[in-house]
Amino acid sequence: MDSIEYEKRTITRGALKYTGKAKQVYTTDDPDILWVHYLDQATALNGKVKETISGKGELNSAISQLLFNYLTGNNIKNHYLHSISKTDELITSLDILPIEVVTRNYASGHFVSKFAATPMQKLTPIVQEFYYKSDALDDPFINDSQILALNYATNDELTKLRAESTIINRHLIDLFRQANIQLIDFKLEFGRTKNGDILLADELSPDNMRLVDIATGNSLDKDVFRKHSGDVTVGYQEVLTRLQQII
Amino acid sequence: MDSIEYEKRTITRGALKYTGKAKQVYTTDDPDILWVHYLDQATALNGKVKETISGKGELNSAISQLLFNYLTGNNIKNHYLHSISKTDELITSLDILPIEVVTRNYASGHFVSKFAATPMQKLTPIVQEFYYKSDALDDPFINDSQILALNYATNDELTKLRAESTIINRHLIDLFRQANIQLIDFKLEFGRTKNGDILLADELSPDNMRLVDIATGNSLDKDVFRKHSGDVTVGYQEVLTRLQQII
Ligand SMILES: Nc1ncnc2c1ncn2[C@@H]1O[C@H](COP(=O)(O)OP(=O)(O)O)[C@@H](O)[C@H]1O
Ligand SMILES: Nc1ncnc2c1ncn2[C@@H]1O[C@H](COP(=O)(O)OP(=O)(O)O)[C@@H](O)[C@H]1O
Ligand SMILES: [Mg+2]
Ligand SMILES: [Mg+2]
Incomplete structure (x- = not known):
């Protein structure tokens, strides 16, 4: 499929813009819209370990769409526009901030x-970390003053990233708790629109979250892949099924 | 020498409290006062490389005392009390915060x-970094929310550390510029008094600063040791001589 009806017009897929570790991003005939394709690919250690996992693209796309819709319903501005197929979606084209925002509820x-912290220790207040998004530099951990001195974002943007991530965290904790899942930590990306708005971007999937089944204590996320402890899609499917039951 | 007249009484040295990478710290018969001895020792890579450098203790002690006195004259509260000998001094006993504060004026x-930054690039605003003081963990870089969640300091203390370091930076830049020396970056430690005050502590020496001779571009600090590019004491002596000329 290379075109889709969206808001009473036809959006046609254009050139491949970039291939990331988990997704391919294409331009479309609308400069404000991108076409994302979720890959059946898993990576660890920032791409140094790579593997094909069939079905992962569909699962991540489905979970991501479901979570973006849930956040839209809670007034969180985000890039998600429309589902094209089980692995493809339309998103708003953004100027992605080179900052990955990690939020941690538990160690x-x-x-x-x-920090030789106690595993699963509750973190109060929650921990928020910024990483400079650069595969070449291995996504180094960065603080506010470094970001400002290196001109990676403005102070207002950092304030916004922190505030948005805090609210998103609350909404996600609530939702996952209803699915009997504990949200340990997660990574978000944000981007700037043409008029300077900051929107939540990228994906919301177990690739970028740590999720634990409250009943069994099992990992339902990419840790299963990182630790070679089984088939990740089992956990991802479980997350999707439970979310579909409650939403 | 194991006792000294200070404020009309005799202070006597007690037991060795700890031996650090650059100094020995002794108790005294006054529980609020410690006796510090500067060692002729240089370390790099957090103590993994160690060497005896004769004369370094005296130079660091002299530079440190001179800089603490200069800061005292500029109303910066600090732990320095009294000179005992060329290598020994009395300081206020503090509960040292486990946070090293690094200030950077240039990359x-x-x-x-x-960050693949340009060497010697001017940093605007100045960069301030916190490191968790732990030899076992290799002094990990840490941010505010991590410090709060791990209870290493309070938010008020972090605000204080940042503000104090900014003012100290300005005073040190001024002083070194008069000595035709550029202050690139430096590390500070702070401690709590019994009544909760925060004082500047530890030492102020070329062991914990990057200093560049403006005329020649030569390093006058511990980088000479880190890079095995010569006798550090030459640069340290130069720093001391120039500071003595202007203070
Ligand atoms: N709304 C958006 N506009 C532009 N780029 C986006 C948007 N959302 C996500 N991206 C980018 O798409 C790229 C591909 O995603 P992914 O495969 O996860 O890459 P990565 O290897 O960086 O994790 C990433 O660089 C991501 O930042
Ligand atoms: N005023 C003070 N009160 C108590 N301890 C102090 C004070 N000033 C410095 N110290 C501590 O003295 C110890 C010895 O110093 P040093 O040899 O530089 O140690 P390190 O190996 O940690 O760099 C350090 O742990 C330092 O934090
Ligand atoms: Mg990604
Ligand atoms: Mg030290």
């Missing part, structure tokens, strides 16, 4: 090893 | 490699 992963 | 060292 896990790097946070534990870096 | 150098880790900052350059981590």
Whole structure:
């Protein structure tokens, strides 16, 4: 499929703009709209480990669309526009901020090893971290003054990223709790529209979240892949099924 | 020497409290006062490289005392009390905050490699970084929300550390410029008094600063040791001599 009806007109897919670690992004005949295709690909260690996992693209696309729609319903501005197929969607074309925003409700992963923290320790206040989005530099952890000195974002934008992430965190915690899932941590990306608005972008999937089944304590996210402890799609499918039941 | 007259009484040195990478710290018969001895020791990579450099203790002690006195004259509260000998001094005993505060005026060292920044690029606004003081964890870079969640300091203390470091930076830039020296970056430590005041602590020496001779562009600090490019004490002596000329 390379065109789709959207808001009473036909949007046609154009050239491949970039291939990321999890998605392909295409231009369309509307300069404000991009066409995203979710890949059946999993990576770890910032792309150094790569594997094809059949069905992952569909699952991530479905979960992501469901979560973007949920956030739209809660007045969180985001880039999601329209579903094209099980793996493809239309999004608003943004100037992506080179800052990945990580929010942590409980200690896990790097946070534990870096600070010798207690695994799953509740973090109060919640932890928010910025990483400079650069595969070449391995996404280095960055603080506000470094971001300002290097001109990666403005102070107003950082305030906005923090505030938006805090609200999104609350909404996601609420939703996942209804699905009997604990939201440990997650990574968000944001982008600027032509008129300077900041919208939530990228994807909302278990690739970028740590999710734990409250009943069993099992990981339902990409940690399963990172730790080679099984088939990730089992957990992803579980997340999707539970979310579909409550939304 | 194991006792000294200070404010009309005799202060006597007690037990060795700890041996750090650059100094030994002793208790005294006054619980509020410590006795510091500067060692002829240089370390790099957080202590993994260690070497004896004769004369370094005296130079660091002399530079540190001179800089603490200069800051005292500029109303910066600090732990320095009294000179005992060329290598020893009395300081106020503090509960040291486990946060090292790095201030950067120009890009150098880790900052350059981590962000592919231009060496010696002017940083506007100045960069301020916190590191969690832990040799075991290799002094990890830490942000405000992590410090709060891990209870390493309070928000008021972080505000204070940032504000104090900014003012100290301005005073040090001024002083070094008069000595024809450029202050690239430096690390500070702070501690709490019994009644909750925050004082500047530790040492103010070329071990914890990057200093460049404006005339020649030569390093006058510990980078000479880190890069094995010569005898550090030559640069340290130059710093001391120039400061003595202007103070
Ligand atoms: N709304 C958007 N506009 C433009 N680019 C976007 C948008 N949303 C996401 N992107 C970018 O699409 C790229 C592809 O996604 P992905 O495969 O996850 O890449 P990565 O390898 O960086 O994780 C990423 O660089 C992401 O920042
Ligand atoms: N006023 C003070 N009260 C208590 N401890 C202090 C004070 N000033 C400095 N210290 C501590 O003295 C110790 C010895 O100093 P140093 O040799 O530089 O140690 P390090 O190996 O941590 O760099 C350090 O842990 C430092 O934090
Ligand atoms: Mg991605
Ligand atoms: Mg030290």
